[in-house]
Amino acid sequence: MRILLLTQSFNSLAQRFYTVLEDSGHNISVEFDIHETVTLEAVNTFKPDLVIAPYLRRKISREVTNKVLCWIVHPGPAGDRGPSALDWAILRGEASWGTTILEAIEEYDAGPIWASSTFPMRMASKSSLYRREISDAAVVCLITALKKFEESGSNANHGIEPAGQFRRKITAEDRKIDWKNDTVLTVLRKIWSADGSPGVLDEINGFPFYFHDALPAEGLGGLPGEVLGVNAGAVCKAAVDGAIWIRHLRPLKDGDGRGIKLPSVQWLNQRGLELPVLKQSPPEQIIFEARNGIGYFHFPFYNGAMSTVQCQQLRQEIRLRKTGPEKVWVLSGGPDFWSNGLHLGQIEQAESPADESINNITAMNDLVRELIYCTDKYIIAALAANAAAGGVFLSLSADKIIAREGVILNPHYRNMGNLYGSEYWTYLLPRRLNPQAARELMQRRLPMSAKRAFGIGLIDDVFRAGRDSFRGRIHAYARSVNEGEISGLLDKKSKNLAADNGRKMISAYVKGEMEKMKLNFYGFDPSYHIARYNFIRKQPLSWTPLYLAKHRAPAPENTILNQKKG
Numbered sequence: 053m054r055i056l057l058l059t060q061s062f063n064s065l066a067q068r069f070y071t072v073l074e075d076s077g078h079n080i081s082v083e084f085d086i087h088e089t090v091t092l093e094a095v096n097t098f099k100p101d102l103v104i105a106p107y108l109r110r111k112i113s114r115e116v117t118n119k120v121l122c123w124i125v126h127p128g129p130a131g132d133r134g135p136s137a138l139d140w141a142i143l144r145g146e147a148s149w150g151t152t153i154l155e156a157i158e159e160y161d162a163g164p165i166w167a168s169s170t171f172p173m174r175m176a177s178k179s180s181l182y183r184r185e186i187s188d189a190a191v192v193c194l195i196t197a198l199k200k201f202e203e204s205g206s207n208a209n210h211g212i213e214p215a216g217q218f219r220r221k222i223t224a225e226d227r228k229i230d231w232k233n234d235t236v237l238t239v240l241r242k243i244w245s246a247d248g249s250p251g252v253l254d255e256i257n258g259f260p261f262y263f264h265d266a267l268p269a270e271g272l273g274g275l276p277g278e279v280l281g282v283n284a285g286a287v288c289k290a291a292v293d294g295a296i297w298i299r300h301l302r303p304l305k306d307g308d309g310r311g312i313k314l315p316s317v318q319w320l321n322q323r324g325l326e327l328p329v330l331k332q333s334p335p336e337q338i339i340f341e342a343r344n345g346i347g348y349f350h351f352p353f354y355n356g357a358m359s360t361v362q363c364q365q366l367r368q369e370i371r372l373r374k375t376g377p378e379k380v381w382v383l384s385g386g387p388d389f390w391s392n393g394l395h396l397g398q399i400e401q402a403e404s405p406a407d408e409s410i411n412n413i414t415a416m417n418d419l420v421r422e423l424i425y426c427t428d429k430y431i432i433a434a435l436a437a438n439a440a441a442g443g444v445f446l447s448l449s450a451d452k453i454i455a456r457e458g459v460i461l462n463p464h465y466r467n468m469g470n471l472y473g474s475e476y477w478t479y480l481l482p483r484r485l486n487p488q489a490a491r492e493l494m495q496r497r498l499p500m501s502a503k504r505a506f507g508i509g510l511i512d513d514v515f516r517a518g519r520d521s522f523r524g525r526i527h528a529y530a531r532s533v534n535e536g537e538i539s540g541l542l543d544k545k546s547k548n549l550a551a552d553n554g555r556k557m558i559s560a561y562v563k564g565e566m567e568k569m570k571l572n573f574y575g576f577d578p579s580y581h582i583a584r585y586n587f588i589r590k591q592p593l594s595w596t597p598l599y600l601a602k603h604r605a606p607a608p609e610n611t612i613l614n615q616k617k618g
């Protein structure tokens with residue numbers, strides 16, 4: 053089928069839909085919701101059999117809905133309606149929630165329901181729930197709805213009775229924290245319902261900030277609303293029955309449009325606020341765990357972004373554990389993101405973004421080199437969540453890469469202003485792909501499902517498993533390696549590395565990459581700096597790039613990566 057994805061942006065769910073539909077052989081094009089005339093033009097040009105809106109806030113015009121069946125993904129159960137569904141569900145503390153695909157009609161979210169799926173709620177932020185439960189349920193709905201459509205056409209009998217109500221758009225007032233009365237749970241729900249975006253506006257000692265990335269602060273308390281102190285980059289504020297950590301803050305404005313989300317203490321220092329350092333601290337961002345002879349590295353960095361310091365700390369942890377007895381290591385990343393590489397927010401706020409780019413990529417490269425040279429450990433990259441850009445190439449330093457089905461990879465740097473990229477990709481990628489496939493991959497710009505990444509040999513396996521069973525299967529696999537062929541594998545690893553170095557010094561690859569990167573950072577073409585600015589400040593999109601809007605671009609050549617497997 054020809055399917056047009058109509059979306060406010062190419063967010064994680066839009067990317068998930070894109071890959072699921074592409075993998076099932078459909079002809080997909082994407083149009084951003086810029087203006088109704090542009091949407092109509094896209095429909096008239098592409099002539100889709102179906103329009104799907106994975107992430108849309110504005111009304112699809114009657115001209116479009118009269119022409120073609122349009123589906124809206126609604127992040128709520130059947131019958132629930134309105135533009136802030138998940139926000140309200142978190143704020144109210146719903147025990148279970150869902151995702152629904154409904155047909156767009158003139159009245160908002162009131163059309164026939166094509167599919168719906170429910171899940172138990174988790175105590176987590178909106179963006180975490182959206183990336184995990186909402187997205188997984190949306191894919192279940194997509195498959196169900198497509199089946200109905202393919203069997204019965206646009207007049208399929210849906211048979212799902214809506215039972216819910218319209219809830220208006222949530223406001224800042226709805227989430228305003230009342231420190232004198234709110235419990236820890238209430239405060240957390242308010243912040244979680246607004247995290248990643250827009251955050252809850254509150255204050256630290258009179259300085260206004262949007263609060264993000266909040267957690268309960270075990271064993272801490274004080275006068276309601278009192279700021280108790282800081283630790284590990286986070287600030288602690290008391291509610292009536294305890295306290296919370298706020299790990300990230302965003303100022304109202306920083307003179308240059310939308311403020312940047314950064315570790316709380318960084319902004320507090322910048323405001324000249326010195327707060328007492330508490331004995332307690334929030335959960336670590338780098339955790340080593342040894343289980344049955346397997347060493348796990350967890351690094352659940354916020355948004356998967358790895359700053360210079362975080363790269364250095366992770367490398368330090370790896371060096372520290374090298375002397376440990378575990379011979380098999382698992383790089384687990386985090387549950388919402390495996391890794392997205394460079395910390396563009398830190399780079400954006402630096403005095404010299406170009407210098408900080410160099411620092412950050414150097415620290416990433418040092419980390420990758422550390423892993424490449426770990427010849428006495430067999431390293432498994434276990435991707436339970438998405439990876440992009442430098443994060444993908446970091447995973448290539450492992451000996452085995454296994455992803456959970458449903459994981460999306462963006463194995464390229466080009467969307468960040470044509471960045472050349474480093475992380476030893478010129479060494480690591482040709483270990484897995486032939487030169488033409490490697491070149492195509494780096495040119496591609498599009499997301500790729502784990503399944504397809506496995507199909508082209510970019511990764512070694514895909515486990516079809518839920519998040520918990522993925523952990524179990526990775527552990528079983530790691531143990532089987534540990535108890536089996538481990539010494540042979542490590543022997544081979546050392547020999548391969550020596551042979552590679554014999555052909556061309558591995559250091560020469562990164563030297564070449566860094567020469568290109570310096571041009572990106574300091575050169576004549578400012579594309580990288582502009583792309584980063586727009587990305588960090590969430591600048592509204594004014595057009596759909598041609599790599600997504602296929603209907604506006606000439607037909608692509610038949611490339612290796614686009615060929616269907618089996």
Ligand code: THG
Pocket residue numbers: 108109110111112113117124133134135155156157158159160161162163221
């Ligand atoms: N039908 C059509 N288009 C749609 C939907 C639909 N586009 C996306 C939309 N569903 C997703 N759901 C909503 C539900 C309510 C509102 C927005 C998206 C909403 N919006 C305004 C607001 O934000 O306050 C108010 C009205 C307005 O400005 O139009 O209430 O089902 N065809």
